[in-house]
Amino acid sequence: MTAREVILGRLRAALGEPRPAPAEVPRDYRPAGTAAADLDLLVDRLTDYRATVHRCAGAGVARIVDAVLGGRQVVVPPGLPGHWLPGTVVAVPDDDLPPERIAAADGVVTAAAVAVAETGTILLDGAPDQGRRIITLLPDVHLCVVRADQVVAAVPDALARVTPHRPLTWISGPSATSDIELNRVEGVHGPRNLHVIIVD
Amino acid sequence: MRIALFVTCLADTLFPEAAKATVGLLERLGHEVVFPEDQTCCGQMHVNTGYPDEALRLVRRHVRVFAPYDVVVAPSGSCVGSVRHQHAAVARRAGDERLAAQAEDAGRRTYELSEFLVDVLGVTDVGAYYPHRVTYHPTCHSLRMLRVGERPLRLLRAVRGLELVELPQAEQCCGFGGTFAVKNADTSTAMLADKMRNVLATRADVCTAGDASCLMHIGGGLSRLRTGVRTVHLAEILASTERSETVGERQRLGVRP
Amino acid sequence: MTRTFLGMPATAPRGVGHLRGEEPFPAAARRALVDAQLRRNLRHATTTIRGKSGAVIGEVPDWQELRAAARAIKTDTMARLPELLEQLEAAVTAAGGTVHWAADAVEANRIVTDLVGAAGADRVMKVKSMATQEIGLNEALEAAGIEPVETDLAELIVQLGDDRPSHILVPAIHRNRAEIREIFLRAMPGVDPTLTDEPAVLAAAARRHLRETFLSTRVAVSGANFAVAETGTLAVVESEGNGRMCLTLPETLITVMGIEKVVPTWRDLEVFLQLLPRASTGERMNPYTSMWTGVTPGDGPQAFHLVLLDNGRSAVLADEVGRQALHCIRCSACLNVCPVYERAGGHAYGSVYPGPIGAVLSPQLTGVADNASLPYASSLCGACYDACPVMIDIPSILVHLRGQAPHPRAEATAMAAAAYTMDHPALYAAAQRAARLSRLAGPRGRGLPPPLSGWTASRDLPEPPPQTFREWWAQR
Ligand code: SF4
Numbered sequence: 001m002t003a004r005e006v007i008l009g010r011l012r013a014a015l016g017e018p019r020p021a022p023a024e025v026p027r028d029y030r031p032a033g034t035a036a037a038d039l040d041l042l043v044d045r046l047t048d049y050r051a052t053v054h055r056c057a058g059a060g061v062a063r064i065v066d067a068v069l070g071g072r073q074v075v076v077p078p079g080l081p082g083h084w085l086p087g088t089v090v091a092v093p094d095d096d097l098p099p100e101r102i103a104a105a106d107g108v109v110t111a112a113a114v115a116v117a118e119t120g121t122i123l124l125d126g127a128p129d130q131g132r133r134i135i136t137l138l139p140d141v142h143l144c145v146v147r148a149d150q151v152v153a154a155v156p157d158a159l160a161r162v163t164p165h166r167p168l169t170w171i172s173g174p175s176a177t178s179d180i181e182l183n184r185v186e187g188v189h190g191p192r193n194l195h196v197i198i199v200d
Numbered sequence: 201m202r203i204a205l206f207v208t209c210l211a212d213t214l215f216p217e218a219a220k221a222t223v224g225l226l227e228r229l230g231h232e233v234v235f236p237e238d239q240t241c242c243g244q245m246h247v248n249t250g251y252p253d254e255a256l257r258l259v260r261r262h263v264r265v266f267a268p269y270d271v272v273v274a275p276s277g278s279c280v281g282s283v284r285h286q287h288a289a290v291a292r293r294a295g296d297e298r299l300a301a302q303a304e305d306a307g308r309r310t311y312e313l314s315e316f317l318v319d320v321l322g323v324t325d326v327g328a329y330y331p332h333r334v335t336y337h338p339t340c341h342s343l344r345m346l347r348v349g350e351r352p353l354r355l356l357r358a359v360r361g362l363e364l365v366e367l368p369q370a371e372q373c374c375g376f377g378g379t380f381a382v383k384n385a386d387t388s389t390a391m392l393a394d395k396m397r398n399v400l401a402t403r404a405d406v407c408t409a410g411d412a413s414c415l416m417h418i419g420g421g422l423s424r425l426r427t428g429v430r431t432v433h434l435a436e437i438l439a440s441t442e443r444s445e446t447v448g449e450r451q452r453l454g455v456r457p
Numbered sequence: 458m459t460r461t462f463l464g465m466p467a468t469a470p471r472g473v474g475h476l477r478g479e480e481p482f483p484a485a486a487r488r489a490l491v492d493a494q495l496r497r498n499l500r501h502a503t504t505t506i507r508g509k510s511g512a513v514i515g516e517v518p519d520w521q522e523l524r525a526a527a528r529a530i531k532t533d534t535m536a537r538l539p540e541l542l543e544q545l546e547a548a549v550t551a552a553g554g555t556v557h558w559a560a561d562a563v564e565a566n567r568i569v570t571d572l573v574g575a576a577g578a579d580r581v582m583k584v585k586s587m588a589t590q591e592i593g594l595n596e597a598l599e600a601a602g603i604e605p606v607e608t609d610l611a612e613l614i615v616q617l618g619d620d621r622p623s624h625i626l627v628p629a630i631h632r633n634r635a636e637i638r639e640i641f642l643r644a645m646p647g648v649d650p651t652l653t654d655e656p657a658v659l660a661a662a663a664r665r666h667l668r669e670t671f672l673s674t675r676v677a678v679s680g681a682n683f684a685v686a687e688t689g690t691l692a693v694v695e696s697e698g699n700g701r702m703c704l705t706l707p708e709t710l711i712t713v714m715g716i717e718k719v720v721p722t723w724r725d726l727e728v729f730l731q732l733l734p735r736a737s738t739g740e741r742m743n744p745y746t747s748m749w750t751g752v753t754p755g756d757g758p759q760a761f762h763l764v765l766l767d768n769g770r771s772a773v774l775a776d777e778v779g780r781q782a783l784h785c786i787r788c789s790a791c792l793n794v795c796p797v798y799e800r801a802g803g804h805a806y807g808s809v810y811p812g813p814i815g816a817v818l819s820p821q822l823t824g825v826a827d828n829a830s831l832p833y834a835s836s837l838c839g840a841c842y843d844a845c846p847v848m849i850d851i852p853s854i855l856v857h858l859r860g861q862a863p864h865p866r867a868e869a870t871a872m873a874a875a876a877y878t879m880d881h882p883a884l885y886a887a888a889q890r891a892a893r894l895s896r897l898a899g900p901r902g903r904g905l906p907p908p909l910s911g912w913t914a915s916r917d918l919p920e921p922p923p924q925t926f927r928e929w930w931a932q933r
Contacts (some may be wrong), residue, residue, distance in 0.1 A: 237927065377838065
């Protein structure tokens, strides 16, 4: 008998016959689509968890990137809109860069898939304008551009918008820990600086 | 209204003043109180110590003794909690569905004193007089099993002469927990120490609650340390009037004889 | 004689892993209670987290509805567990992962050790996982010449301090900043000798210490918070980014997951992702949550192994009342509100699962006889039930397990006698009188024999009243 057969047999024996009736799940909580996205709430929640928030019109992204990362080395995912990058940054395109090279860069600029206002969360799904997971992990500054139409109200809305078949990273503020006396301290292994640019 | 008193074995044996006060209060409010004499113990101690089989006969007795009464009142959140939330489970475990159904029915007819006063009788001012500084400890079972909430405080606020002071960290368990107090005496004592610290911080003369069991524990600690703070059951405060004797009470230590 | 059939629910084997303590809870707690620093650290940490958690839960208008949904999802999951696991296996396999089944800790440790060996690695990096602590994976790896490196800050503190974890979420909760600084100065190679005890400075030291490990280690071992049967998606919820490092940088990822962690559908995550962070760290959302489905070409580990672990869970499932303990999402809220945990600390529970959930889970995983004191390590105050985001009725399970615990013979005799007496009102009244007249206990109960002396060590007993209530009533 394989371990698989042993375990499945044990579980069936544990449940016995007749099986416990499958439970109805009451979904009386606020489902996807309950509320409209609230950009001000998103800003408030991002700021509360120590992300730096910028707001601008479409043409203003490059100026903010320049202010944050001008003169520095910036990893760039393959599908990032070119007009987001000012001429002042040293672009390091991710064409399968080795980890050491990514770690040596000063920052990274990406788009996002979705943002959740209620929790101040950015979702990345690995689309070409966001790139591989590793590029948003090793550099110390992550600058993430969110379009206003990508902002949703709450967690159920976000899950409804993304597909599980891509690797997903949910980011809520810079890397942090609660491991010292259960107090939140920013800055452990992930980027210690998270900038979010909301494009209205 | 005709009310059957479920006295609880602890109040019957060690804290009769709480039970007498319950009778006196309900009669003062114009109701008839009867005491079914075949009642003994609800079996909570057996259930919570891991003896559900032994508890079965006590559940059966309790259900039988109180079957004839529409309204049963007890001066204990814990024992009412056991009747309401444990009796049917004990019966079901023994495969006695009929008893389980009867126990559920009994549970619906059984009330903790503050619930009964506020919800059923609709009174918060019971006409009591108690000229002391008092703090209230919400016992865990009345708080979380029965959800009596603000009811005891509303009753206390209406007592003439009573100065009610809020207990810090009131919702933390006092550490009694039935056999827990004996099997885990050290942890229980550590919890008690914090509860006493909070009681003493209120500078109250009296710590009250709706359960004689927790009061026995808190009072036992306050008495051992000679703090001078008494524990008094909620029923006794609500039963007190301008005509009650208060001079004798001053001699008493934390644990009431 | 009983025969054990293969395929009958089985408890976790002895001699491996960390589910059994060396001494009963009261004895271990007794020692912990005199440690003033531990008491202070625990009180401070649990008070902090209760405040934070309460505040962010208060922001959610449908918290109770989310809890009810979570409970139902988990109840449904348990009722269909075998089929959901088969579905999960098929989905993970279709997405390029490999699924392994481990009936117990020994099998799981062997599977992981063999996988690491096959990858040609002599070091693995680990992201905090209760399941791998439960099975004693680190010891098994070390025995095979493989170095496990804990990357979670609290786990690192425990590992460097040669200590044991004492909390589900924050295994080093029993340490304060000054103690953590000392541990780092003593055991962290190359640490700055001028290190201060500022939490931010300590976190930065851990960042520097582990960077090289993250970049150079080819195999990682993780746990999982959720696994979606419908899609084969795994989820890890974390804060520091060490999880992302382990899930993204290595060539091979091995995830060890208790079989109860499966959830039926993608949509179900919308419930748990709202409940877990608020109940756990008291955040609206934890800094990082990673989700992956099998292998993604060109992104992250190109070999993914999922190890499904039973190790006693089938035995828990067999108990209709106790199986609720499998609903646990390891948020640790029940620990943070527990007055017993707050005073005795996590080590007193012996098992890697401390606190209220540990008191109901450990005895079921091992069989109650092997953890007989744990169901009694509670005053049944019910704070855990109120705090639990998936509404596990922990007090009822505790009481239920007490009914299965082996009882001291003298106690059993006394309890049977008491039940008999109380079922006979005349005997009962006589016993009440006898207790009063004999005054065996002496003034205020001093001089009672054990175990009742446990009461009188710190509390006076009431003097028996001159009259019981029923005597008074009869004379009325
Ligand atoms: S039992 Fe509930 S409160 Fe405790 S850790 Fe598990 S999910 Fe959290």
